[in-house]
Amino acid sequence: MDGHNYGYNLPISEKTKMVPWEEKVRIVEEVKSDFRFKEYIFGCLNCGVCTASCPSNRFFDFSPREIVQRFLEEDVEVLYDMMHEYIWACSQCFTCWIRCPFVNNPGGLVAIMREVAVRNAFEATKDLLKPYGRVLLKVMTTGNQLSADMLQPDFFPDWGPKMADNMENLRAKRLAIPFDVGKSVKTAWEVSLETAIEMYTIWRETGIFEMLEKLDPNLYNVIMDIVEENEERYQELYGEEE
Amino acid sequence: MAHAKLESKWGYVSPGGILRYPEEPPFPVKEYDAHYDHIFEMMEELEAKGEILIHRITEEHQPIPVYTRTGRIKLIPTNKLWHHKSCGQCGNIPGYPASLFWFMNKFGLDYLNEPHQTSCTAWNYHGSGTSNPVALAAVWLRNMHQAWKTGYYPLIHCGTSFGSYKETREQLIMNKELRDAVKPILKKLGRLTEDGRIVIPQEVVHYSEWVHAMRYRIKELYEKEGKAKGIDVSNVRVAIHNACHTYKMIADDYPYDPEVYNGQRPAASTAVIKALGAQVVDYSTWYDCCGFGFRHILTEREFTRSMAIQRKLKVIAEEVKADVIITHDTGCTTTFEKNQWIGKAHGMYYPVAVMSDVMFAALACGAHPFKIVQLYWNCSHYEPLLEKMGITNWRELKKEWEDTVKYISELEKAGKYDELMEFFKEYDLYEPYSKTSTGKPRASATANMPLFKS
Numbered sequence: 001m002d003g004h005n006y007g008y009n010l011p012i013s014e015k016t017k018m019v020p021w022e023e024k025v026r027i028v029e030e031v032k033s034d035f036r037f038k039e040y041i042f043g044c045l046n047c048g049v050c051t052a053s054c055p056s057n058r059f060f061d062f063s064p065r066e067i068v069q070r071f072l073e074e075d076v077e078v079l080y081d082m083m084h085e086y087i088w089a090c091s092q093c094f095t096c097w098i099r100c101p102f103v104n105n106p107g108g109l110v111a112i113m114r115e116v117a118v119r120n121a122f123e124a125t126k127d128l129l130k131p132y133g134r135v136l137l138k139v140m141t142t143g144n145q146l147s148a149d150m151l152q153p154d155f156f157p158d159w160g161p162k163m164a165d166n167m168e169n170l171r172a173k174r175l176a177i178p179f180d181v182g183k184s185v186k187t188a189w190e191v192s193l194e195t196a197i198e199m200y201t202i203w204r205e206t207g208i209f210e211m212l213e214k215l216d217p218n219l220y221n222v223i224m225d226i227v228e229e230n231e232e233r234y235q236e237l238y239g240e241e242e
Numbered sequence: 243m244a245h246a247k248l249e250s251k252w253g254y255v256s257p258g259g260i261l262r263y264p265e266e267p268p269f270p271v272k273e274y275d276a277h278y279d280h281i282f283e284m285m286e287e288l289e290a291k292g293e294i295l296i297h298r299i300t301e302e303h304q305p306i307p308v309y310t311r312t313g314r315i316k317l318i319p320t321n322k323l324w325h326h327k328s329c330g331q332c333g334n335i336p337g338y339p340a341s342l343f344w345f346m347n348k349f350g351l352d353y354l355n356e357p358h359q360t361s362c363t364a365w366n367y368h369g370s371g372t373s374n375p376v377a378l379a380a381v382w383l384r385n386m387h388q389a390w391k392t393g394y395y396p397l398i399h400c401g402t403s404f405g406s407y408k409e410t411r412e413q414l415i416m417n418k419e420l421r422d423a424v425k426p427i428l429k430k431l432g433r434l435t436e437d438g439r440i441v442i443p444q445e446v447v448h449y450s451e452w453v454h455a456m457r458y459r460i461k462e463l464y465e466k467e468g469k470a471k472g473i474d475v476s477n478v479r480v481a482i483h484n485a486c487h488t489y490k491m492i493a494d495d496y497p498y499d500p501e502v503y504n505g506q507r508p509a510a511s512t513a514v515i516k517a518l519g520a521q522v523v524d525y526s527t528w529y530d531c532c533g534f535g536f537r538h539i540l541t542e543r544e545f546t547r548s549m550a551i552q553r554k555l556k557v558i559a560e561e562v563k564a565d566v567i568i569t570h571d572t573g574c575t576t577t578f579e580k581n582q583w584i585g586k587a588h589g590m591y592y593p594v595a596v597m598s599d600v601m602f603a604a605l606a607c608g609a610h611p612f613k614i615v616q617l618y619w620n621c622s623h624y625e626p627l628l629e630k631m632g633i634t635n636w637r638e639l640k641k642e643w644e645d646t647v648k649y650i651s652e653l654e655k656a657g658k659y660d661e662l663m664e665f666f667k668e669y670d671l672y673e674p675y676s677k678t679s680t681g682k683p684r685a686s687a688t689a690n691m692p693l694f695k696s
Contacts, residue, residue, distance in 0.1 A: 035413075035417055039413075055531045058553070091545070093487075094487070111368065135370070136370060136372060143381075144333070144360075144361050145365045145366055146329045150333070151333075158543060158583070158584040159581075159621065160621055162583075166618070172650045173618070175654075176643070177616060179355075179670070181332045181339040188328075188332035188333035202377055203377065205430065208373055211372055212372060
């Protein structure tokens with residue numbers, strides 16, 4: 001049989017089939033070794049309330065019940081296969097968590113699975129996250145994730161003609177906000193240099209830059225240029241004080 | 243006033259104790275997952291052991307008690323607040339924070355808004371997986387340390403930051419390995435106390451909880467100033483959308499109240515609308531998410547559009563014919579607003595105004611719809627709502643705002659910066675950086691960077 005014989009409705013991909021069994025076990029064990037794993041999964045009645053209320057289940061072939069069940073059954077083949085595209089359908093709303101009678105947290109399990117997929121630089125992950133580059137650039141370099149100038153009408157044509165109007169003469173419009181929120185155009189608020197430097201330290205110490213380098217080397221290089229330039233400026237400004 | 247009853251019956255000053263259970267549950271509560279309340283006892287134990295320092299809510303924060311889902315009483319500080327801004331709100335819906343600041347000015351409250359804050363980075367984590375719990379914890383504790391250092395109590399604007407921070411707090415309290423992993427990083431950043439402890443706030447507080455706690459004062463302002471301007475919200479039909487990350491992440495720690503659906507649904511936002519006297523209309527998909535989905539809003543927009551239109555906008559328009567959807571998170575507001583127009587192409591156009599509780603409340607209290615509530619940035623059809631509320635002069639008010647933009651633009655183009663600065667002195671309602679908490683000269687992470695130069 002091409003797919004799994006019950007539950008998981010997608011056929012196991014050829015790529016997954018070709019991966020050595022030991023590698024699949026290693027990846028699944030990496031998920032299970034996360035300290036949160038034991039806090040996110042307890043037992044499962046297979047009641048399906050999580051899937052019944054899951055927004056992604058309405059529009060994708062995605063089921064939080066399947067995630068929990070496959071972990072309980074230690075179904076390595078399916079779990080490994082899920083970690084390529086399946087898990088990216090989850091909208092991280094955690095409706096599954098609040099509704100589960102056992103307080104399982106399938107959305108939390110997905111978060112761990114995504115993290116492990118990114119850390120291991122799965123090809124599918126690289127492709128899926130390409131359009132996310134602008135957010136990654138902002139968050140890694142400034143600690144902000146969204147700014148006024150990111151809402152360009154050509155990127156969001158489906159958001160309507162009002163978007164184009166909003167973006168015209170953007171700087172003056174942002175300055176006209178009479179509180180010191182949203183006055184900047186390229187960041188949500190002006191982030192102090194000291195704060196950005198602290199952020200870079202956190203990324204370095206926790207392996208996030210490393211994660212990014214594997215995921216998207218070009219984006220990593222652009223980000224590191226900005227990081228290094230800011231670090232030099234910081235040294236020039238405050239070096240003697242430190 | 244309901245909260246006065248709460249105060250007199252149960253009290254909220256508990257020397258040396260964080261837990262403040264009522265003697266009996268004020269409404270039917272679920273008990274199976276009340277384990278969450280245990281973390282407050284554990285926080286005290288960790289503090290006694292010298293591992294953490296609890297940033298406590300004191301009288302100067304003018305706290306107001308509210309019930310949470312398990313009947314625990316949570317203190318909501320209302321004064322001397324450190325604004326943990328939201329990148330989505332500031333970047334996309336600036337009327338959100340502006341309305342909040344406007345209320346704080348109206349009530350004469352003290353607050354601090356400074357550039358020494360990162361976002362929580364949780365949107366990135368939920369959307370891309372490119373972070374980890376140690377990094378998330380370090381970012382949170384870094385921001386919380388900054389708030390504590392300034393003497394102001396953190397108020398979290400974003401729903402995802404609020405949910406993520408509550409989750410991170412639980413993880414930190416329950417897992418020594420996480421505390422051990424994050425401490426050396428915080429030490430490097432200079433973000434531990436002098437005796438090497440991490441700073442954890444007594445409560446993680448969302449702005450909607452502040453609005454909830456302040457609802458009777460907001461109502462007084464509406465009676466005094468809004469109504470005097472001819473504003474009347476009693477005919478307005480309001481559909482509430484609760485944000486997933488406020489009440490589904492660490493579900494126990496969010497306000498529930500006997501007066502709102504007998505304590506069976508989140509109380510924040512609904513309660514302030516009820517206090518203002520508008521009509522809260524119920525609809526069958528109230529529990530559904532908006533479809534934001536973190537990465538979906540950017541890269542899987544067909545999902546976001548489908549969810550927003552079919553499960554929410556259509557239902558809200560057809561079942562209850564609401565005039566406005568009230569939200570309390572950036573992602574939801576954006577999703578509902580921006581996904582209305584596209585429905586036109588498929589004969590699924592359900593125009594309904596969308597805004598946050600604090601924006602609606604500010605409008606009711608007479609705030610300028612464009613200068614303060616910044617409706618200019620909102621894409622939904624808010625004009626019929628303004629008419630229904632009695633704000634019939636919105637065209638003149640919009641022109642006033644547009645003239646201001648034009649004036650600023652002309653001064654800038656002509657290089658008249660001195661004149662511009664003079665104008666801002668009068669115009670700005672919050673002096674930029676007047677309260678920046680470090681003595682260091684101001685330096686921006688972005689202002690001089692070619693990639694970010696405005």
